[in-house]
Amino acid sequence: MRITGIRATPVAVPYRSPEVWAFGRRRGQVSVLIEVDTDDGVTGLGEAAAYPSADIVLAVLRGLEPLVLGEDPFAVERLVRRIELVGTWHHVKATSPAIAAVEMACWDILGKVCGQPLVNLFGGRFRERVECFYYVARAEPDDVAAEARLATKAGFGTCYLKVGSDDPRTDIERVAALRDGAGPDARLRIDANEAWSPGTAVRLIRELERFDLELMEQPVSGRNLDEMAYVRGRVGVPILANEASWTRYDQLAVIKAGAADVLSVDNQMDGGLANLKRAAGLCEAAGLPVVKHSLGELGVALAAAVHVIASTPNFRYANQAYGALLADDVTSGFGGGLESYADGCMEVPSGPGLGVALDPDRVARYAELYRTEGASFSFGDPQALARAHALPKL
Ligand SMILES: [Mg+2]
Known part of the structure; x- marks a missing residue:
């Protein structure tokens, strides 16, 4: 089995109340959903938190593509090691959510092919x-x-x-x-x-x-x-x-x-x-x-x-x-x-792999919200920046 493609969809989902922390606030969750396709027709789901930003996750995913396409999704350890050492030059924190999303999708593929929930593989x-x-x-x-x-x-x-x-x-x-x-x-x-x-x-x-x-x-x-x-x-x-x-x-x-x-x-x-x-x-x-x-x-x-x-x-x-x-x-x-x-x-979901499926209507709705208002969902919004302090505050 070989990986044939990675599709990425940034989404913005509102919070019930804003998240306020010591150095800013955000009004919702931005994540990058990914779907990893294979030549067997099995698709794995993954999700990257938009850290440090959705743009950076998307850029890292584009950078990873040549290292991932054509690879065996069952060889998870080898794939991740290759990405970490060759593809991202040890910049592990900023690149990690994108790497983690690809790895997650590989595990989803494994579980689906084996017909087992991920918990049984771990x-x-x-x-x-x-x-x-x-x-x-x-x-x-x-x-x-x-x-x-x-x-x-x-x-x-x-x-x-x-x-x-x-x-x-x-x-x-x-x-x-x-x-x-x-x-x-x-x-x-x-x-x-x-x-x-x-x-x-x-x-x-x-x-x-x-x-x-x-x-x-x-x-x-x-x-x-x-x-x-x-x-x-x-x-x-x-x-x-x-x-x-x-x-x-x-x-x-x-x-x-x-x-x-x-x-x-x-x-x-x-x-x-x-x-x-x-x-x-x-x-x-x-x-x-x-x-x-x-x-x-x-x-x-x-x-x-x-x-x-x-x-x-x-x-x-x-x-x-x-x-x-x-x-x-x-x-x-x-x-x-x-x-x-x-x-x-x-x-613990009981279906094979991650055991969850995307709801297409919700994905479409929150992808549109990301396109129109995504910037205001991040910790970098202007209001938050104006309130930023140096460390430590007190
Ligand atoms: Mg904490």
């Missing part, structure tokens, strides 16, 4: 369902509390909120509202996206400990692991590495530095699903749990990750997903919208 079901957190959009405290109430009512066990705002007092008010709305049993995870200096982080996390936080995500720069280890040694909340742990090589450095209690892993940022499994294994050997990170994704990429997570023991926390934030999706009944979740968990 070790089988270690767990029946995959838990995801409820993404509570950063907003006024009353709105945060209302969303957290909705999360608990919908059965989610973990709520996630971005902190790192310009005034830390508003962060404290929002976290208080989050606990108030979610109730005493909910697990609360907050993410500062590197906004704080070590001193500020220690002071604020100690103040926030009274809200019984499950995890504190990336309080300080991910580039200086000594800072993370310093904070970790002085607070009573476990530290989750994210910006510090994009690739397996970064994760190894975090482990060696004793800089985190839990590590984020992400197939989009590290060349695909096989590397996601490897990353989890690396952390397992160090005795550490992992969390699937998301740059934002729709049903195709979410399904791909769910198969691997279901087959891998040390995904012990709720994983990052955008289902609670997305107003819709490009697949039917999987991904965006709370109806895709039961008790905050996703079912």
Whole structure:
């Protein structure tokens, strides 16, 4: 079997409320959907987060084409190694979502040809369902509390909120509202996206400990692991590495530095699903749990990750997903919208390969939205740029 073509379709799907983080905002999810065709007539689906932008993903995909066309989609490891080493010259972070989308589509082809869901190709079901957190959009405290109430009512066990705002007092008010709305049993995870200096982080996390936080995500720069280890040694909340742990090589450095209690892993940022499994294994050997990170994704990429997570023991926390934030999706009944979740968990698709299909009407609608308004969906929108700060903010 040989790969005969790659078709790419950028789409923009709105969020129910804007995603606001320490350094900007975006009003929806831009992804590049890809379809990899073969001479056997089997087509594999993939999805790349628009990171750093949809234009860059599309450019990388064009650059990859000569390395992919004519290749055997079953030779996933060889194909990815060839792309990484020959095709993208080690620029792994910026090129990775496009690589990951091609790799994802190859796995979809494999599963379809074998007649097996991907989970069975990655070790089988270690767990029946995959838990995801409820993404509570950063907003006024009353709105945060209302969303957290909705999360608990919908059965989610973990709520996630971005902190790192310009005034830390508003962060404290929002976290208080989050606990108030979610109730005493909910697990609360907050993410500062590197906004704080070590001193500020220690002071604020100690103040926030009274809200019984499950995890504190990336309080300080991910580039200086000594800072993370310093904070970790002085607070009573476990530290989750994210910006510090994009690739397996970064994760190894975090482990060696004793800089985190839990590590984020992400197939989009590290060349695909096989590397996601490897990353989890690396952390397992160090005795550490992992969390699937998301740059934002729709049903195709979410399904791909769910198969691997279901087959891998040390995904012990709720994983990052955008289902609670997305107003819709490009697949039917999987991904965006709370109806895709039961008790905050996703079912592992049972069909062959990824087990999801594109909904042509939705793809057409959101491809058109990308064409007309795509630029305003990115983190680079002018309003966000005007609000940008230097690191650390406080
Ligand atoms: Mg994060």
